[in-house]
Amino acid sequence: PETGSLSIVVLGASGDLAKKKTFPALFHLYLQGFLPPDEVHIFGYARTKISDDELRNRLRGYLVPKKGASPQQLEDVEKFLQLIKYVSGSYDSEDGFRLLDKEISEHEYLKNSVEGLSRRLFYLALPPSVYPSVCKMIKTCCMNKSDLGGWTRVVVEKPFGKDLESAEELSTEIGKLFEEPQIYRIDHYLGKELVQNLLVLRFANRFFLPLWNRDNIDNVQIVFREDFGTDGRGGYFDQYGIIRDIIQNHLLQVLCLVAMEKPVSLRPEHIRDEKVKVLESVLPINDDEVVLGQYEGYKDDPTVPDESNTPTFATVVLRIHNERWEGVPFILKAGKALNSRKAEIRVQFKDVPGDIFKCKKQGRNECVIRLQPSEAIYMKLTVKQPGLEMSTVQSELDLSYGQRYQGVTIPEAYERLILDTIRGDQQHFVRRDELKASWQIFTPLLHRIDEGEFKPLPYKPGSRGPAEADQLLEKAGYVQTHGYIWIPPTL
Numbered sequence: 001p002e003t004g005s006l007s008i009v010v011l012g013a014s015g016d017l018a019k020k021k022t023f024p025a026l027f028h029l030y031l032q033g034f035l036p037p038d039e040v041h042i043f044g045y046a047r048t049k050i051s052d053d054e055l056r057n058r059l060r061g062y063l064v065p066k067k068g069a070s071p072q073q074l075e076d077v078e079k080f081l082q083l084i085k086y087v088s089g090s091y092d093s094e095d096g097f098r099l100l101d102k103e104i105s106e107h108e109y110l111k112n113s114v115e116g117l118s119r120r121l122f123y124l125a126l127p128p129s130v131y132p133s134v135c136k137m138i139k140t141c142c143m144n145k146s147d148l149g150g151w152t153r154v155v156v157e158k159p160f161g162k163d164l165e166s167a168e169e170l171s172t173e174i175g176k177l178f179e180e181p182q183i184y185r186i187d188h189y190l191g192k193e194l195v196q197n198l199l200v201l202r203f204a205n206r207f208f209l210p211l212w213n214r215d216n217i218d219n220v221q222i223v224f225r226e227d228f229g230t231d232g233r234g235g236y237f238d239q240y241g242i243i244r245d246i247i248q249n250h251l252l253q254v255l256c257l258v259a260m261e262k263p264v265s266l267r268p269e270h271i272r273d274e275k276v277k278v279l280e281s282v283l284p285i286n287d288d289e290v291v292l293g294q295y296e297g298y299k300d301d302p303t304v305p306d307e308s309n310t311p312t313f314a315t316v317v318l319r320i321h322n323e324r325w326e327g328v329p330f331i332l333k334a335g336k337a338l339n340s341r342k343a344e345i346r347v348q349f350k351d352v353p354g355d356i357f358k359c360k361k362q363g364r365n366e367c368v369i370r371l372q373p374s375e376a377i378y379m380k381l382t383v384k385q386p387g388l389e390m391s392t393v394q395s396e397l398d399l400s401y402g403q404r405y406q407g408v409t410i411p412e413a414y415e416r417l418i419l420d421t422i423r424g425d426q427q428h429f430v431r432r433d434e435l436k437a438s439w440q441i442f443t444p445l446l447h448r449i450d451e452g453e454f455k456p457l458p459y460k461p462g463s464r465g466p467a468e469a470d471q472l473l474e475k476a477g478y479v480q481t482h483g484y485i486w487i488p489p490t491l
């Protein structure tokens with residue numbers, strides 16, 4: 001592994017994302033020894049004029065365990081906070097960034113005794129409107145000093161644009177300043193344990209190899225549900241809507257991993273090549289295969305305009321035009337303010353041919369990958385009902401992580417992805433052509449929604465969403481299993 005000084009700069013340090021995700025992820029990496037204090041320094045950068053200690057005070061509450069922190073835990077938090085320095089400045093003028101560079105260089109000078117490597121990681125926890133100017137400032141003022149060796153990398157968060165054109169514009173602007181290997185477009189779903197498991201599950205198991213295709217699979221659902229509304233984020237959310245917030249990025253990335261062919265190897269470029277092929281094979285979305293919803297009360301949020309047409313719920317069927325998937329609907333569904341919180345992939349198989357057990361009554365085979373909560377992979381199947389009768393029942397083979405991997409802490413998505421950026425592994429990051437292809441799929445629909453041509457249906461908060469979405473699901477071929485429910489095992 002590389003050694004030498006490592007400077008991690010969190011831009012937008014006092015924002016929500018930084019406080020809730022970026023700094024806690026850095027803290028966990030620190031606790032596990034991935035950020036050795038003799039090499040690492042962390043810089044917070046933002047416009048607000050506050051002192052180092054004020055930033056530390058703001059962050060502390062997000063790092064200290066909520067209940068019953070031990071003296072050791074409190075001490076760890078304090079030690080970590082001491083690694084953080086704050087620099088204030090604007091996002092579009094050189095003064096602040098020159099100051100930042102000075103601070104980084106001083107730290108490098110102090111820590112860089114041996115081989116003098118200079119590693120600089122810039123994490124943009126910022127709205128995309130300032131990406132181009134911030135990238136320009138980094139490029140002008142803060143690059144690693146070449147005579148020391150090392151690298152400069154930038155991590156950018158979604159939303160990467162609002163449609164194909166704006167995304168391409170953003171990519172071009174950033175592309176003028178940094179090479180693709182320096183740009184890490186983060187999609188935190190790619191850091192989730194069960195999303196990362198998809199490759200292994202699909203390509204390291206004989207079980208799945210022959211079944212994973214149109215001959216056996218009837219339909220695939222990729223579902224994201226939240227049981228709360230936009231909760232104070234209405235202003236941001238209303239400009240984007242559920243398709244841009246969840247479907248075009250998180251769910252589509254998952255779709256790629258479910259649908260792609262086996263990559264030549266695990267090299268990032270090989271994996272991303274296959275993902276792009278899937279995206280490029282997606283057919284234009286058919287209007288009859290879209291249901292949009294907006295929960296009642298969404299517009300009560302003072303930051304949301306009264307006439308908002310923004311969907312907080314969407315079901316969209318995608319069709320992949322290739323040899324493996326022709327005719328198999330991929331149903332992407334996401335909603336806020338629904339009756340439950342979960343994310344899962346549900347692969348439903350076709351009916352058993354020449355059925356002698358009336359299996360139809362029991363329901364179809366399904367392979368469900370529960371991303372969260374209660375991470376699990378379970379396979380629904382028909383078995384003999386235990387007892388004297390020769391009757392059948394729906395049951396499951398269940399790999400529930402909480403039970404199977406007791407005592408193992410599943411790392412947070414951000415933690416894993418930040419570690420990847422330090423290690424220079426882009427496997428779980430979105431490449432420019434991938435981003436472009438993903439916008440290509442949704443842009444026509446998004447434009448029509450923006451222009452008010454496609455209106456969301458109202459639904460009750462705490463419900464399943466509009467009833468039309470369930471009808472669409474049925475029309476697409478999904479058959480619900482009645483009388484069966486998977487219950488995560490209790491420990």
Ligand code: BG6
Pocket residue numbers: 188226245246343
């Ligand atoms: C974010 C969205 O990207 O993902 C949020 O902007 C959403 O609206 C969040 O709540 C969900 O992430 P997770 O990891 O809780 O499923």
